Amino acid sequence: MSRAVPAAVVAAVRRSVSQVCDPEYPEVTIAELGILERVSSTDGGSTVRIELVPTMLGCPALDVIARDATDAARAACAGADISIEVAFVDSPVWTPDRIAPSAVDFLAREYSVAVRRRSANASCPICGGTALEHRSDFGPTPCRSVEWCPQCRNPVEVVGRVEFPAATGAAQSSPAAMGAAQSSPVPA
Amino acid sequence: MNDMGEPERVTAIEPTGDPADVPGARDLVLALADDELCIGQNLGWWIAVGPFLEEDLALTSISQDELGHARALYGLLGDDIDAMAYGREPYEYLCAHITELPCHDWAETLVRHFLYDTAESVRWGALADSSWESLGAVARRALAEERSHLRHATGLLDRLLRTDAGIAHLLPLFDQLAPMACGLFDAPSGCSDEALVAAGVMACELGNQRAQWQDIVGEALAPAGYQPQWAVADPEAAPLGGRAGRRSPHFAALHAEMVEVLSIDPSARW
Ligand SMILES: [Zn+2]
Numbered sequence: 001m002s003r004a005v006p007a008a009v010v011a012a013v014r015r016s017v018s019q020v021c022d023p024e025y026p027e028v029t030i031a032e033l034g035i036l037e038r039v040s041s042t043d044g045g046s047t048v049r050i051e052l053v054p055t056m057l058g059c060p061a062l063d064v065i066a067r068d069a070t071d072a073a074r075a076a077c078a079g080a081d082i083s084i085e086v087a088f089v090d091s092p093v094w095t096p097d098r099i100a101p102s103a104v105d106f107l108a109r110e111y112s113v114a115v116r117r118r119s120a121n122a123s124c125p126i127c128g129g130t131a132l133e134h135r136s137d138f139g140p141t142p143c144r145s146v147e148w149c150p151q152c153r154n155p156v157e158v159v160g161r162v163e164f165p166a167a168t169g170a171a172q173s174s175p176a177a178m179g180a181a182q183s184s185p186v187p188a
Numbered sequence: 189m190n191d192m193g194e195p196e197r198v199t200a201i202e203p204t205g206d207p208a209d210v211p212g213a214r215d216l217v218l219a220l221a222d223d224e225l226c227i228g229q230n231l232g233w234w235i236a237v238g239p240f241l242e243e244d245l246a247l248t249s250i251s252q253d254e255l256g257h258a259r260a261l262y263g264l265l266g267d268d269i270d271a272m273a274y275g276r277e278p279y280e281y282l283c284a285h286i287t288e289l290p291c292h293d294w295a296e297t298l299v300r301h302f303l304y305d306t307a308e309s310v311r312w313g314a315l316a317d318s319s320w321e322s323l324g325a326v327a328r329r330a331l332a333e334e335r336s337h338l339r340h341a342t343g344l345l346d347r348l349l350r351t352d353a354g355i356a357h358l359l360p361l362f363d364q365l366a367p368m369a370c371g372l373f374d375a376p377s378g379c380s381d382e383a384l385v386a387a388g389v390m391a392c393e394l395g396n397q398r399a400q401w402q403d404i405v406g407e408a409l410a411p412a413g414y415q416p417q418w419a420v421a422d423p424e425a426a427p428l429g430g431r432a433g434r435r436s437p438h439f440a441a442l443h444a445e446m447v448e449v450l451s452i453d454p455s456a457r458w
Contacts (some may be wrong), residue, residue: 057329058256090325093332137336138246142253145336146242 005041005048009077013048013084014039016076020068023061024141028106030065034098037089039073048073049085053094056142062088096160107159113144116160127152207320210387212379214265215282217323218272219376219431220311221261222283225273226439227304228254229446230290231297239294246340247297253333260326274447278440279433284371288430288438298348299361302341303369303405309334310401311372319388342408349412359414366405366416373398374431 017039018031030036030052038051050069054062066086073084097117099107107113108125114132116122123130129151136146144157207213231251238244262272286304291297312334315327348354373394375381381393405416430436449456 056253056256056333057260057326058252058254058333060252090322090329093329136242136246137339138242138249140245142249 005046005082009080009082010039010041010048012076013050013073016072017050017069020065020072023064025107025111027110028103030069032100032103034094034100035065036069037092042085046081047083047085048077049087051087051089053092053098054088055094058142099159112157114147114156114158116158122147122156122158122160124149124152124154124156126154126156132156132158207318207387207389208264208323210383210389212376212381213320213384213387213389215376215379216381216384216389217261217264219282219284221258221265221272222281223287223304223372224254224258224261225446226283226287226442228252228258229442230287231301233290233292234297243294247301250301250337250340253337257326257330257333260329264320264322264326270450274443274450278435278443281435281439281443282376282431282433283439284369284374284430285436286365286368286371288436288442289365289368290438290442295357296361296365298341298344299358299365300369301337302345302408303362303365304372305334305337305341306404306408307369307372307401309338310397310404314391314397315389317388317391323389345408349409355412359409359412362409362414362416367418367420370398370418370420371430373401374429376431377433 018029018036020030020036022028022030022033022035025033033055035052035055036050037053038049040049040051041047042049050073052062052065052069066088070084070086073086077084095118096115097119099115099117104115104117107115108123112125114122114125121130122132124132127149129149131151132147132149134145135148135155139146139157144159147156147158148154149156228251231247231254234244234247234251236244238247258273259269262269266272286300289296289300291300309331312327312331315323316331318324318327345358348358375394381390381395384390385393402416402418409416
């Protein structure tokens with residue numbers, strides 16, 4: 001009978017992986033961005049499985065995030081005979097609603113990047129105006145669109161270009177996923 | 189692994205077994221992945237040379253999305269994605285010929301982009317509820333990303349077709365590219381789309397998807413008083429058969445560009 005990975009090790013891995021930062025925003029963690037979904041021991045075996053939720057299928061940062069998460073997990077269980085498995089899962093689907101409120105504030109303050117969540121209107125990170133006008137779906141990264149704030153006359157980058165499918169199941173259990181279960185309008 | 193005390197597994201009686209094993213299912217996914225790979229690579233050509241900055245960003249963002257879709261699709265077939273994307277012989281690729289066209293003229297890129305992304309929206313829709321569950325998940329995800337591609341293509345096309353210059357420039361390109369785009373709905377050799385529909389891998393047959401797509405394209409062009417001709421004018425001059433492994437003359441250069449770094453250093457990593 002094989003031994004399960006001790007809960008303390010799983011917790012240590014979870015703590016360590018939670019601190020991994022996004023390559024795009026090096027001060028914001030993948031936990032705050034809602035990319036880290038779950039850390040668990042699998043099969044009652046000697047494996048710790050880390051489940052990540054990709055923001056966009058073509059996001060070039062995915063490989064870097066997976067590598068950094070693996071390194072962080074290895075560091076947390078150094079010396080122990082434990083294998084690490086990192087997987088990008090199909091479900092739940094990432095939406096901007098998975099970004100923690102603290103990270104939304106940070107992105108606005110430090111990057112002048114707004115976040116469009118289903119639970120709230122996106123507001124201008126410069127002046128707080130809420131009447132943003134859509135300009136282009138395609139901004140400097142695949143997950144940011146370009147809008148315009150008529151109040152302060154600045155262009156604003158907004159995370160949330162893609163109309164995400166309605167999130168299901170496990171998304172609701174994620175602390176950063178408040179509101180993610182609301183369905184999005186799906187054009188026919 | 190401890191197998192003591194594990195409840196006896198009850199295998200559901202499934203007439204078809206694993207949907208991925210339905211003959212032709214993997215070939216279809218490979219064909220779609222190859223389409224995405226070639227389109228993504230070709231759109232990437234526009235980096236820094238788009239006609240205006242926003243268009244530069246749009247085409248290259250779309251390129252990145254399509255390459256991401258290719259990666260997700262190859263990932264359904266195996267772990268060594270680079271080997272599948274770059275390491276096959278030309279006759280092993282199953283992409284439709286329209287995806288291989290360089291389209292270094294922006295109007296040509298726009299027309300191909302419109303034809304391709306409308307086709308994709310139909311295709312992903314037919315796969316969104318696939319009995320091959322991980323394929324369905326990729327399709328739903330891609331469908332969401334696809335909406336901004338469609339908005340981009342249709343937005344530009346609508347505006348340009350309201351001008352005489354746009355009509356004069358774009359409509360002849362539809363004459364040229366629409367018949368070729370029909371190849372996006374060809375079945376790979378040996379792939380029975382009836383079997384795929386029966387097994388729930390796809391919601392409807394490729395011919396049915398092609399008809400849905402032709403309706404969408406026809407409707408978009410009707411305000412300009414134009415009806416696309418779908419038949420290939422001269423099959424001798426432009427033999428299709430991309431899905432059968434026949435490569436167009438553009439493939440060799442495209443493939444050489446894709447594997448340029450890899451052929452200098454096979455161990456290269458980002
Ligand atoms: Zn403002």
